[in-house]
Amino acid sequence: MRRSSRTGRGSAHRVGRGSGAATAAVAVLALSAVTAGCKAQPAGSAPAAPSPPASSSPTDDAKPGKDGTQSATPSASAKPSTKPSAPPTSSPKSTPSADPQATVLMASGSQGKQVRELQARLRQIGHFDRSPTGYYGSVTVTAVQSFQGKRGLSRTGRTDTVTWQRLLGMTHAPTAAELNPPTARPAAKPDKRCMTGRVICISKNSRTLSWMNDGKVVSSMDVRFGSQYTPTREGTFSVYWKSRHHVSSIYHTAMPYAMFFSGGQAVHYSSDFAARGYSGASHGCVNVRDEGKIASLFAQVRNGDKVVVY
Template structure:
């Protein structure tokens, strides 16, 4: 059964892809617990606690700190519940050991918030690299072609951007690097990056409700999604849907919220959901890197996913709040 819908505070999070916890570390690597860690206290070991909670997918934060806040306490409670411990929200020896079994020893880079996480969107998506190149050009760091190729000039520009915002030079555009870039540059329009709409050679048998107006037409049985404009199919692509037990509703809906830089935090980790089009409470159409990487070996927590960044960007610009989504 799907979890109850969250309200406005959850809009920017959405339902995203599940992930599997890291394998258990060698117990020898566990730092001894110096003292019980509790709400509102400040300690360097709280930083390690937060890194480990993030590794174990209980705490969806980018950076960690010395302060034991409410979000950390709730993450500890969830860990304790899963481990069969009393859910006090305070970290005693038993809780620390349970967390150690689900995490590994943090690196200094993780503790200092200078670690290099995964790419926000993988660099094998030409559409994403083109947007990245456009933004780096706006920042005055890239002068090459907008061609979607992660060439040496683009890599150098990424490293230069990281240095500009106070991070170690690296060629990885992780979330802590990408978010400041999108905040300080404008989002390029599809037509600034591409000469034509996405081509399409797939077919989809449409539901009759998809033939009037602008409609995102989603067939779970066919595992496809089409954008239809007054009966004309503009593109059809493969789509991926919910894992067993997380199915969302079928029916006719309306887009009620759009956000091109959504990041899910509901399930204990940060999962980018670019070009999210929310149509049924927290359920959205969006680009999924997990779908691009794993295909149908994975699944969502209710969302309808695309695995082509260029297609998701184009679709996002074609629709508006109030347009129809049909799921059948």
């Protein structure tokens, strides 16, 4: 049996360019394999078995034997008492509960400006070790639990009015730079291929993307890449297709602000990246987690602009 020599480096999305029915058929078949790579998958796993998003409720705050619900098992030799039991004089010890008068302001799944401020304030006092994202995911839940635990509050992971007022009293109003730093990590020194013209300059080492015009950085943002099974290609490319409301025809998942540069591989916004961070991976695409930043980038980039991945 002859082995097929097709590599499958293309997109499942038909661009509509070809020189005949046979060419179009081959192109569509080849492109289908790589666009499938844009659905998020867990880092280091085979693409066929993506794991579910990380839990937003860490279990390290729920230790056995401290919730007051466990009771001792009676011994088989114990004799029943003939005297009526006296009413208990005190309730068993239990984990402190949340203030019944407190109102929950933010919790897992919340997003917006107040979440970003919460994260910036937690970062000021060492409970949040990354840049604010505006999304209340598992990392934020853990940070809030840490803050609550050190202040003698119930470690619910939810930000109620008591937790919020305590945090306000210990921190200052975040500056614009604290609320919206360019990236979670310092942007890498641009590759020499990025120093001329209009370039989307993407560093795998720093996991950052910089939009550059004639050697000057206009904006930077955090990105993540494909897993070891479906790596993001490296080299010099150009944007050949932009699709604002793109949806993968293989996985039926949203790929907003998609800018295709190599077959089915594109730079696009990822809600999964925004929620889980670097605990996941794409199937080859360059994921951006800040929707506002990629929306601005999408508006500036033109077909034909250079893309450098290194």
